[in-house]
Amino acid sequence: MSPSVTQAPLAILGGTFDPVHIGHLRVALEAADALASELRLMPASVPPHREQPVATASQRVAILRAALAGQDRLKLDARELSRSGRSYTIDTLIELRQEIGRDRSLVLLLGRDAFCGLSSWHRWRELLEHAHIGILSRPGHALDMDDELASQVSSRFISATSVADHGAFGKVFEIAVSALEISATAIRELLRRGGNPRYLLPDAVVDDASLLMPYSSSRAVDAISG
Ligand code: ATP
Numbered sequence: 001m002s003p004s005v006t007q008a009p010l011a012i013l014g015g016t017f018d019p020v021h022i023g024h025l026r027v028a029l030e031a032a033d034a035l036a037s038e039l040r041l042m043p044a045s046v047p048p049h050r051e052q053p054v055a056t057a058s059q060r061v062a063i064l065r066a067a068l069a070g071q072d073r074l075k076l077d078a079r080e081l082s083r084s085g086r087s088y089t090i091d092t093l094i095e096l097r098q099e100i101g102r103d104r105s106l107v108l109l110l111g112r113d114a115f116c117g118l119s120s121w122h123r124w125r126e127l128l129e130h131a132h133i134g135i136l137s138r139p140g141h142a143l144d145m146d147d148e149l150a151s152q153v154s155s156r157f158i159s160a161t162s163v164a165d166h167g168a169f170g171k172v173f174e175i176a177v178s179a180l181e182i183s184a185t186a187i188r189e190l191l192r193r194g195g196n197p198r199y200l201l202p203d204a205v206v207d208d209a210s211l212l213m214p215y216s217s218s219r220a221v222d223a224i225s226g
Contacts, residue, residue, distance in 0.1 A: 009037040009105035009163065010096065011134065012077065014089060016184070017043045018053035019063045019215070021201050023182035027136045028074050030177045031109055034160055035134065040077035041068070044087035054188060055214035057081045063211050067202040090123040093130040097169075105168045106131040109175075112141055119149045128156065128170050132163065137174040191215040 013028050020041065032039035041064060045057045053060060064076050079095070080087040089108065096106055108131040110118070115135045118124050127133065133153075135143070145153070153172045160173045187197055191212060198206045205211050 007104045009035050009107055010100060011035055011037040011039045011107040011109055012042050012092070012096070013039065013109040014042045014044055014080075014087075014092070016053045017041065017060050017064055018055055018184050019060065019187065019201065019205065019212070020067050021182050021184055021187055022199075023180040025067060025074065025202065026180055027111075027177040028109070031134060031136060031175050032073055034175050034177075035107060035163060037105075037107060038075070039073065040075045042077045042080060042092065045081045045083065046086045059211075059214050063205055066204045066208060066211055069204055086122075088122045090121075090126055090130075093127060097130045103168055105163060107134045107163070108132070109134045109136055111136050112138065112143065116144050116146075116149070119146055119152075125152060128153075128172070131169050132166075133172045134160065135172070135174045136177045138177060138179040140179075143174075188215050 011031060013024070013031070015024065017024065024041070028039055028041060031037075043057065043060050043064060046052070055063070058081075061076070061078055061081065068074055068076055080092060083091070093106065093108065100106065108127060110133060112135055115133065118127075118133075121127070137143075156170065156172045158166050158171045158173050160175045163171070163173060182200055187200055190197055190200075192215065194216075196206075197212070201212075209216075
């Protein structure tokens with residue numbers, strides 16, 4: 001048997017992770033299990049599609065490291081932070097594909113909203129030449145694709161359970177994950193108001209108040225440590 005057949009897929013979840021929260025971690029774990037894949041969280045340094053993060057790249061990485069400590073199912077891949085300029089996913093996929101070869105499955109994981117906005121991404125049509133796209137899909141939410149996106153992907157949908165039969169890239173599938181209505185925006189707002197983020201963020205992050213300083217007023221740090 002060739003090594004490619006036995007190799008687990010590589011799945012990546014990109015994002016600003018400003019900060020990473022248990023919604024991200026839980027869906028990443030569920031996707032990794034559903035695909036029996038290696039899973040890497042990949043923070044973006046200068047995300048092209050949205051406003052700039054509140055925390056710096058190194059502050060966000062420090063939070064990610066604390067969040068991932070003590071387990072080895074989810075990994076951190078900080079390559080986009082060492083690249084100058086904007087973080088384009090197409091560049092990352094090309095680089096990863098060069099590293100893993102043509103035969104290993106590569107899966108770009110996207111939240112439903114991120115997927116539905118795909119047609120505004122830089123060189124988006126090329127993404128599927130390098131990876132599959134796995135949509136983290138929460139029960140009860142339909143996919144609201146624009147016409148351009150729908151025409152590009154509608155013939156490529158497969159079921160998440162059949163990924164292994166469909167080559168290393170080029171397909172689109174939904175992965176059912178838990179609906180956790182947690183957003184980094186809401187957590188930043190909570191911290192700004194001096195609220196306590198426990199049970200929204202991993203304990204290791206909450207327990208090290210210095211990690212959340214970028215988001216906090218002094219009242220917030222007091223609330224967490226108090
Ligand atoms: P913000 O509120 O700052 O926009 P976010 O958490 O929505 O933060 P990112 O950090 O960029 O944004 O998210 C990374 C990826 O995780 C995206 O694909 C996003 O759709 C997905 N995601 C974010 N929150 C959840 C959640 N609670 N459940 C499932 N997927 C999520």
